[in-house]
Amino acid sequence: MTDMIVDILSNKGFDMPANDYAPNDRYLVKQAEWSKDAVIYQINVRQFSQAGTFEAVTQRLADIQSLGASIIWLMPVHPIGEVHRKGALGSPYSVKDYLSINPEFGDEASFKALVDRAHTLGLKVIIDWVPNHSAWDNPLVTEHPDWYAKDYKGDFRPSPWWDWSDIIEFDYSNPELRKYMIDAMCYWVKQFNIDGFRCDVAGYVPNDFWQQLRQALDAIKPVFMLAEWENRDLHEQAFNMSYAWSWNETMHDIAMGRASVNRLRKYYSWNERAWPRSAYRMTFVSNHDKNAWDGTQHEQFGDCLEAAIVLSVLGEGMPLIYNSQEAGESKRLAFFERDPIDWQPHPVGELYRKLIRLKKRLPALWNGPFGATMIQVPNSKPDQVFSFVRMQDSGKVFIVLNLSAQSVTVNFSERLFEGKYFELANESIEELKAGSELSLAPWGYRIYFSAAMPKI
DSSP: OHHHHHHHHTOOOOOOGGGGSSSSOOOOOOOOOOGOOEEEEEEHHHSSSSOOOHHHHHHHHHHHHHOOEEEEEEESSOOBBTOOTTTOOOOOBBOOTTSSOTTTTTTTHHHHHHHHHHHHHHHHEEEEOOSSSTTOOOOOHHHHHGGGBTTTOOOOOSSSOOTTTTTTEOOOHHHHHHHHHHHHHHHHHHHHHHOOOETTGGGSSSSHHHHHHHHHHHTTTOOEEEESOOOOGGTTTTTTTEHHHHHHHHHHHHHHTTTTTHHHHHHHHHHHSOTTTEEEEEEOOOHIIIIIIIIIIIHHHHHGGHHHHHHHHHHHSEEEETTTGGGGGOOOOOOOSSSOOOOOOOOHHHHHHHHHHHHHHHHHSSGGGOOOOEEEEBBBBBTTEEEEEEEEEEEEEEEEESSSSSEEEHHHHTTTOOEEEEEETTEEEEOTTTTTTEETTTEEEEEEETTOOOOO
């Protein structure tokens, strides 16, 4: 026994070439060059205009592009189920037919015109896809009842533990269901030349299905895939981007006084060390779920709103803008009824426009592997102030956020922050060096970028 232990400790019989210990990168999804500085914009077609149509969206695509968006995400475009429908018009996430267009929005020709116009403007178009469940009156229910999950009584079931009474779940152990769903998604890419999908509750569908799907889609054209989920495994062979739900929850809790700034540091530590560098994380202060069920951006963030928007755009992650944020997002948009957006000029829109211009012009602020890692700058008020640098090549940005309801005067240690900068808000040249102090109003912030850069 002693001799065996000695053999193990001395590696006798266990000599292996060093190459056998080389890293094995499981994350095979590569990000396209066009996405390096991309910003995503979500459209709720029903509420986007007074008309609530694809044509009305098409007419305003140039405005969305001028905001700085690169990807248009359309909420589900399919017909909505009528059985057990919620409200007068129902939830767009209760799909009655995966191969048709909701007549509420238009027809195939008007949808194709929207996609074509977006492409002319240099925008990518992805559509919402609901693979986990369908409406009760989807034809698949009667044609293929074996494709659906059943409860303990043998009946069709909504997703367990949720109040989703207007839908019933699929069973992805059935290969025929997988083939149907993949063929249906390929149809939209082939027929309408869309550029990818945002996949609803992606974690409720097995990951091996997503891998099968990605292979089929990429055989047609390179696509962009967004998962409504927060799990790094989805990035291995299927998804370009996933939700940074925990970022949003952390910022919301800080804004409401329920969490310390240190929790944000924990998020970025987790983001840097536990997630693949190749993965895009979608950072957001609003989306259709947050707006409808939790409140507008103002309700969610209060006086912290601008600081949260700054971090969502200039920190690591791809920022999302939900339609109407740029107009002040003055109300919770009804989910099951018509409730058109009140469009108006608003300072939030101008803030987004200015931040996105900076993001696109400074490579350190680009997405995922194209941009620079955030490096913490220690400061004298860590309980209130969050400060970091992102730098790449000759470009550097230094961002300071007062994430508290008190005014603060702060200074910084180490030398990473030092330099000659252009300060965005005051449009002035400032030099920061050892001993420099900054005074920040409650929830105030400063954005400094290399003075050699042209004005934004």
